[in-house]
Amino acid sequence: MDKLPLIKSLVEKLALNLNVPVSCKIRIFPNLQDTITYARMLEDAGCSLLAVHGRTRDEKDSKKLRANWGAIKAVRDAVRIPVLANGNVRHMDDVHNCLKETGADGVLSADSLLENPALFAGFRTAEWALGSEENFEDGKLDQADLLVEYLKLCEKYPVPWRMIRAHVHKLMGEWFRIHPHVREDLNAQSTLTFVFLYDMIGRLRELGRIPLYVKEAHAEEIYANGTGP
Numbered sequence: 001m002d003k004l005p006l007i008k009s010l011v012e013k014l015a016l017n018l019n020v021p022v023s024c025k026i027r028i029f030p031n032l033q034d035t036i037t038y039a040r041m042l043e044d045a046g047c048s049l050l051a052v053h054g055r056t057r058d059e060k061d062s063k064k065l066r067a068n069w070g071a072i073k074a075v076r077d078a079v080r081i082p083v084l085a086n087g088n089v090r091h092m093d094d095v096h097n098c099l100k101e102t103g104a105d106g107v108l109s110a111d112s113l114l115e116n117p118a119l120f121a122g123f124r125t126a127e128w129a130l131g132s133e134e135n136f137e138d139g140k141l142d143q144a145d146l147l148v149e150y151l152k153l154c155e156k157y158p159v160p161w162r163m164i165r166a167h168v169h170k171l172m173g174e175w176f177r178i179h180p181h182v183r184e185d186l187n188a189q190s191t192l193t194f195v196f197l198y199d200m201i202g203r204l205r206e207l208g209r210i211p212l213y214v215k216e217a218h219a220e221e222i223y224a225n226g227t228g229p
Ligand SMILES: Cc1cc2nc3c(=O)[nH]c(=O)nc-3n(C[C@H](O)[C@H](O)[C@H](O)COP(=O)(O)O)c2cc1C
Pocket: 025, 053, 062, 086, 087, 088, 089, 108, 109, 110, 111, 112, 114
């Protein structure tokens, strides 16, 4: 973001020489006009799709700092290419609100998906379901189910164990907070195996499962889509 002419020439060169569309992802500047100028520069350079993370470079803590959807809307209104909005998408209500507020063509979510990969299927964690004004019910799916699904994929398509370990912590963080001795046991393993992890999931389930939730009225709709159990 300090070298806009360099970014411009990179995108121009890519757009000219590649036979696939060039997409870009940006953070916003503290000043709205700078952000708009940046977005227009990318569009003029040949960018075909622009994702806008509605936080500045200094706004690192995405859990604490709300993304600026107003700035994303301003970019959406200033360019002709499709815009994807990014930041503060934690469940499907955020998706709908973000699309409505920003006018964006789609949304991106990152951090929340690590904890709840079923977010876009309409499931939400207890954090966003309990205490909400609407009624939620057990979605008959939980993070242990998703972890099993993930591990089976890892068995089929091997990835480094450090990545698997990181995903296990993100996915099962809520369960570990309630059963910290299981996390300590995991941390004590210098090398991991699938046998250990499947056994750990079994132990966590026995200690008490934590469901993912769906809106009462939407449960049937989700199951009818085939995304439920
Ligand atoms: C595991 C992880 C990897 C990421 N990798 C990239 C990346 O390679 N390039 C990038 O522009 N942003 C990356 N991000 C940032 C996200 O795309 C996103 O802009 C940011 O997390 C804010 O969205 P969120 O509030 O939904 O998390 C990554 C985020 C996470 C959690």
